[in-house]
Amino acid sequence: MRAGQNEENIMTLKQILFAAVGAGALMAAAPAYADDIVLRALMEDVPETQIIEAMLPDFEKETGIKVEFEKIGYGDMHDKLVSQLVSPQSYYNLLEVDFLWAGEFPAAGWLADLKPFIAKSNYDLTPFIPSTLDLLGRTEESLQILPMYNYSMGLIYRKDLLADPKLQEAFKKASGRDLAVPTTLAEYVEISKFMKANADVAGAAMQGQRGDPNSMEFSNYLFASGGAYLADGKKVVLDSPEGKVALDLYVDNIKNGAQQGALSANLDDTLRLMCSGKAFSMVTYWWMLPQVDNAEKCPDVAGKVALTTMPGGHGESGGWGWGIPKNVSPEEQEAAWKFIQWVQSKDVSVARALQGHAPVRADVYTDAKVLAKYPYYKEAQDIVATGKSFPIFAYSAQYEDVLGTHLSQAGGGEATPEDALKGAAKGLEELLAK
Amino acid sequence: MTGFMNWAHREVRIGWAFASPGLILLAIVMGFPLLYACLLSVSSYTLLKPAILPIVGTDNFATMMASERFWGATWLTVKYSVVTVACQFVIGLGIALMLNRVVRTKPIYFAILTIPMAMSPVSVALIWRMLLQPNLGIVNHLMETLGLPRLDWLGSASLALWTMAGIDIWQQMSFVVLILAAGLASLPREPYEAAEVDGARGWQQFWFITLPMLRPVAAIAVIIQLINEFRTYDLPYVLTKGGPGTSTEVLSFFAYRQAFLGLSINEGAAAAFVLLVIVLAMTVVFFALLERQSKS
Numbered sequence: 126m127r128a129g130q131n132e133e134n135i136m137t138l139k140q141i142l143f144a145a146v147g148a149g150a151l152m153a154a155a156p157a158y159a160d161d162i163v164l165r166a167l168m169e170d171v172p173e174t175q176i177i178e179a180m181l182p183d184f185e186k187e188t189g190i191k192v193e194f195e196k197i198g199y200g201d202m203h204d205k206l207v208s209q210l211v212s213p214q215s216y217y218n219l220l221e222v223d224f225l226w227a228g229e230f231p232a233a234g235w236l237a238d239l240k241p242f243i244a245k246s247n248y249d250l251t252p253f254i255p256s257t258l259d260l261l262g263r264t265e266e267s268l269q270i271l272p273m274y275n276y277s278m279g280l281i282y283r284k285d286l287l288a289d290p291k292l293q294e295a296f297k298k299a300s301g302r303d304l305a306v307p308t309t310l311a312e313y314v315e316i317s318k319f320m321k322a323n324a325d326v327a328g329a330a331m332q333g334q335r336g337d338p339n340s341m342e343f344s345n346y347l348f349a350s351g352g353a354y355l356a357d358g359k360k361v362v363l364d365s366p367e368g369k370v371a372l373d374l375y376v377d378n379i380k381n382g383a384q385q386g387a388l389s390a391n392l393d394d395t396l397r398l399m400c401s402g403k404a405f406s407m408v409t410y411w412w413m414l415p416q417v418d419n420a421e422k423c424p425d426v427a428g429k430v431a432l433t434t435m436p437g438g439h440g441e442s443g444g445w446g447w448g449i450p451k452n453v454s455p456e457e458q459e460a461a462w463k464f465i466q467w468v469q470s471k472d473v474s475v476a477r478a479l480q481g482h483a484p485v486r487a488d489v490y491t492d493a494k495v496l497a498k499y500p501y502y503k504e505a506q507d508i509v510a511t512g513k514s515f516p517i518f519a520y521s522a523q524y525e526d527v528l529g530t531h532l533s534q535a536g537g538g539e540a541t542p543e544d545a546l547k548g549a550a551k552g553l554e555e556l557l558a559k
Numbered sequence: 560m561t562g563f564m565n566w567a568h569r570e571v572r573i574g575w576a577f578a579s580p581g582l583i584l585l586a587i588v589m590g591f592p593l594l595y596a597c598l599l600s601v602s603s604y605t606l607l608k609p610a611i612l613p614i615v616g617t618d619n620f621a622t623m624m625a626s627e628r629f630w631g632a633t634w635l636t637v638k639y640s641v642v643t644v645a646c647q648f649v650i651g652l653g654i655a656l657m658l659n660r661v662v663r664t665k666p667i668y669f670a671i672l673t674i675p676m677a678m679s680p681v682s683v684a685l686i687w688r689m690l691l692q693p694n695l696g697i698v699n700h701l702m703e704t705l706g707l708p709r710l711d712w713l714g715s716a717s718l719a720l721w722t723m724a725g726i727d728i729w730q731q732m733s734f735v736v737l738i739l740a741a742g743l744a745s746l747p748r749e750p751y752e753a754a755e756v757d758g759a760r761g762w763q764q765f766w767f768i769t770l771p772m773l774r775p776v777a778a779i780a781v782i783i784q785l786i787n788e789f790r791t792y793d794l795p796y797v798l799t800k801g802g803p804g805t806s807t808e809v810l811s812f813f814a815y816r817q818a819f820l821g822l823s824i825n826e827g828a829a830a831a832f833v834l835l836v837i838v839l840a841m842t843v844v845f846f847a848l849l850e851r852q853s854k855s
């Protein structure tokens with residue numbers, strides 16, 4: 126009898142175990158419904174993210190899909206994303222991808238091709254500015270990143286300091302020229318140094334920290350002086366007379382025009398400095414203007430700042446895009462695509478632009494409501510149109526570090542500009558050949 | 560005799576049985592990652608081509624050894640570790656000696672001392688980054704108020720490493736103080752009483768009694784801190800990103816750079832392995848010295 130009872134108990138236990146395993150397997154295999162899906166994205170903590178975040182309840186109301194943004198600084202994003210993308214299943218099922226990773230992520234096979242999604246939903250790509258698509262690695266065969274916003278760089282400067290009669294007189298006396306918005310890189314650096322010496326402010330709030338900050342900043346100097354990283358997309362031409370002029374002026378401005386501590390400063394530091402009224406100018410992303418020109422956030426300088434293209438005519442142009450990781454379920458991919466379509470639609474883009482978004486759609490730049498609120502979007506469109514790109518390939522992120530190290534050494538006096546430029550050019554050649 | 564053998568064998572078997580859960584756990588959480596890192600360091604594994612094969616032997620180590628930057632990072636790590644640990648020890652010993660004389664308020668001092676130690680290095684780095692901000696930070700503001708020049712704490716290639724070392728000393732010193740204070744409290748009173756009878760002065764008592772008797776505890780504190788300092792990563796990551804130039808690029812940051820920016824997990828693993836070997840060698844040498852001294 127006891128043996129029989131034991132057998133019965135064992136059978137019951139077995140049945141429970143089988144039932145549990147079966148239920149688990151069914152739950153794992155069952156398709157997730159849109160209502161259950163939570164989209165998770167790692168986002169750079171910048172105004173653009175905050176603008177979209179404020180609109181997320183609208184998307185949830187429309188589709189029932191919840192979206193969560195995890196906001197962090199740029200410097201930590203790449204590593205955090207890579208560790209998820211190489212894992213069997215990514216925690217992030219919606220990706221914000223920088224153009225600097227547009228060579229690496231597709232080369233590593235981490236992103237889903239968006240073309241099938243575009244075809245299935247008849248999504249219209251024509252309003253997108255073509256350069257913003259090319260910047261993110263669009264090819265004939267595939268499109269893995271859809272533009273989100275651009276971050277072309279220009280010059281933000283203090284109008285009140287340029288118009289100051291005493292400073293005007295002093296500048297005329299010193300240089301024989303009128304104090305006005307600079308049109309060449311050399312003029313800009315000259316004014317920056319003058320402001321530091323005479324206006325009790327830093328001439329330029331510079332982001333000289335090694336890596337992304339100083340690489341992006343220097344790229345503006347390079348393009349403004351007529352230099353380039355590559356010719357025909359292959360040959361390294363960084364070590365050119367134009368490159369030398371650019372680096373000499375960059376180092377000169379770091380040493381004699383910028384704020385103290387420029388070599389360890391990043392974007393946040395420069396914004397704080399400009400906001401506090403302790404700098405004349407900053408070479409930065411054009412959409413920083415509404416931040417600096419905000420009476421609540423920056424009362425010391427609001428109403429006194431303006432934006433122009435990089436002196437010399439060309440600045441660095443970059444951009445962020447949306448991507449969908451390969452290592453998430455098809456249901457999550459569908460939900461992510463639904464979100465991307467929504468957030469980049471004309472209506473949402475205009476609503477975002479009215480909050481200061483940097484559009485990638487041409488129809489938003491010409492929208493009457495946007496232009497009425499932000500007349501400087503006209504200049505912004507010029508900045509985007511004249512911008513040039515940092516070299517995009519599988520090792521762009523590493524090249525930022527290589528270039529950044531040489532720039533930092535030149536800025537700190539550890540290397541001559543000639544050696545730094547040679548080293549930076551050699552580093553690019555090596556990484557292109559890797 | 561046979562009975563004794565059986566008993567001894569049974570004792571050994573039981574010993575292994577008790578030790579095995581811990582050993583298995585250690586093998587899983589420490590042995591496996593270590594072996595995997597070793598395998599990666601001799602493989603061709605990169606983030607763009609995530610495959611262990613082909614095995615490339617010592618190629619990754621050779622590439623690293625040929626890099627000037629690796630040697631620069633190694634030298635910087637040695638310099639940084641020696642200076643920070645020496646300062647932590649000297650200042651820590653001073654504070655521990657002072658605390659040794661305090662009786663009533665000792666717990667208050669200890670509570671205050673443990674605050675920096677309890678903070679995460681990332682928070683510490685962020686706080687100090689704000690304080691040392693050259694234009695808007697409070698430290699330069701105070702210096703200017705006192706008529707001193709403003710310093711470019713983290714932006715100057717000659718100052719950044721020592722600023723970082725200062726922050727590290729500030730945070731880590733409490734650990735040394737606590738260990739040394741515990742060591743001092745446990746020293747016997749008799750040798751001091753005998754020395755007083757013999758007319759030994761304070762510094763003589765310190766030099767000939769306190770220091771020799773404190774040596775084992777001090778050695779432990781020094782070796783633990785040396786290992787900690789060799790692995791420093793959080794401070795350069797948050798404070799300087801290894802810059803300006805390469806002036807704060809320590810070995811662990813170099814390994815991170817190779818792995819995540821260079822996408823070469825294999826080269827990163829090789830650098831991490833070199834770091835491990837250095838730390839292990841240091842530990843072995845240090846304990847051997849300690850052993851020899853205690854025997855003599």
